[in-house]
Amino acid sequence: MARKEGGSRPMKSTDIETFEQGNDPVPYHPIQNPGLEEHVERYSDAEPAVANRVARQIIAMLALSMLCSILFVVVYFGVPKDLIVEFGPFHSNAQSVLLGLTGGLAVSLIGFSTIHWAKQLMNDTEVIDHRDPIASSDEDHEEMAGAWQAGVEDSGIGRRKVIGGMLAGAAGLVAIPAVVSLADMGPHPGKGTRAATIEKTIWAEGVKLVNDITWKPIKASEMEIGQMINAEPENLEPLAHEDHVEFHRARAKAAIIIVRMNPDSIKVPESRKDWQVNGILAYSKICTHVGCPISLWEQKSHHLLCPCHQSTFDLGDSGVVVFGPAARSLPQLPITVDTEGYLVARSDFTVPVGPSYFERDSRDDYKKGDN
Known part of the structure; x- marks a missing residue:
């Protein structure tokens, strides 16, 4: 059966070379494949001094993130909950404003630093990714493991261990504000x-x-x-x-x-x-x-x-x-x-009122047959 002009078919491995050269031997796209654009070397790749400056910027952002996480805890316990700050004709609770600023900056700086890292220091080589079947074979698993290892190497984490350590530290500390905030749910339900x-x-x-x-x-x-x-x-x-x-x-x-x-x-x-x-x-x-x-x-x-x-x-x-x-x-x-x-x-209730909870000792409750 003849295939219609402009129809589609799956890409085969024999087409990869022509694809990379910008040629499309079979018209399965509406327009001819333009191929990959010419690679332009990044400034940070061409100049080691620039790459080092970018690394310092990333480290600084992660350090600030860690500082903001610590400040969040300081504000939570140190700033009075009834303190009000004025913004011209507006006013707001000081603790809420400072918690929002420190917590937001702690998370945002991690995001900014990782984006800066990816754009300026990680591998900048263009690649072609082909669609694979949904079910993965053992070979695909091995290939994925190799790709993961290649990604780790491309990230430069092995050569820039300070950035990796700072990222781990910032990600760990940014969880502290979330944990501390749980205290607002009420007092710890201990026995006393x-x-x-x-x-x-x-x-x-x-x-x-x-x-x-x-x-x-x-x-x-x-x-x-x-x-x-x-x-x-x-x-x-x-x-x-x-x-x-x-x-x-x-x-x-x-x-x-x-x-x-x-x-x-x-x-x-x-x-x-x-x-x-x-x-x-x-x-x-x-x-x-x-x-x-x-x-x-x-x-x-x-x-x-x-x-x-x-x-x-x-x-x-x-x-x-x-x-x-x-x-x-x-x-x-x-x-x-x-x-x-x-x-x-005559007195207060002799047993707790309201819903039962697993810690409560209910031996003093009245039960059927106690008459």
Whole structure:
């Protein structure tokens, strides 16, 4: 079958010589192959003094990159987070600006130095690269290994070991700012930190239970059987005016629900006889699965359903899990009444609230069968 003019075919090894000479014996390109352009020697190749000057420039950039990485850490720990700098009509946080400058320069200088190295010092010989099959043969692997070795030799790394060492040092130090920045994710979750933060709320003995919307104290005598109230500790409200961040942290952990059930229809273990007031019980509002807020209350079954993943807790049986992925009971807040009949906490929660985590010892959680 005759091949159409202007069609295409794979390049064969016999075509390489004619390709390099600018001849195209078979018209498989729209235009004749112009061949390789005449090689022009670089100034840095012709003048050793220029090459040495370029090498010094590369070393200087890598040294500056290393210095910027160190300065990033100094700025992170040494510059106050509330320091503000002025830029004419504009202003910004000084630490953020300096971290951006030092971190950005540390990475950018590595990039600039490697580009300068490749353009001025690495091998500048033009080569022809042919397309190969997707699957590689053993011969191709050997050829690739040889090409890699040739590339290493062309880079001049063997003759310019100072550049290689500086590049390795800069690349290693530039990782330090990224590692240091991880500290902003929060305190290290050691046992002591957990005990003082996520395992503790602002509930304490004598703190009143108040409505989470009106902040009004809740009187035990005013609650009806079957009623559920979303509540917070009375000492949370002042934080809303003093420390906005701390307010939301405390609120997320201290949120509770209060329910009243017929005392004859619930199971109260002996160890929790004084945790409730005539069928009124208080539980954490935060699901022990992944921390979703819960408020879907079924009066007849005494079940509380989490809307996220359908974990279901029996509030009539000390908050045990009856369905879903939650792994532990809903923490119960011990409550009583004060001299005026208002509901108050007897103490903080006896176990951590919120999602479970692998380090937490859950031996003190209430389990089915403890009645």
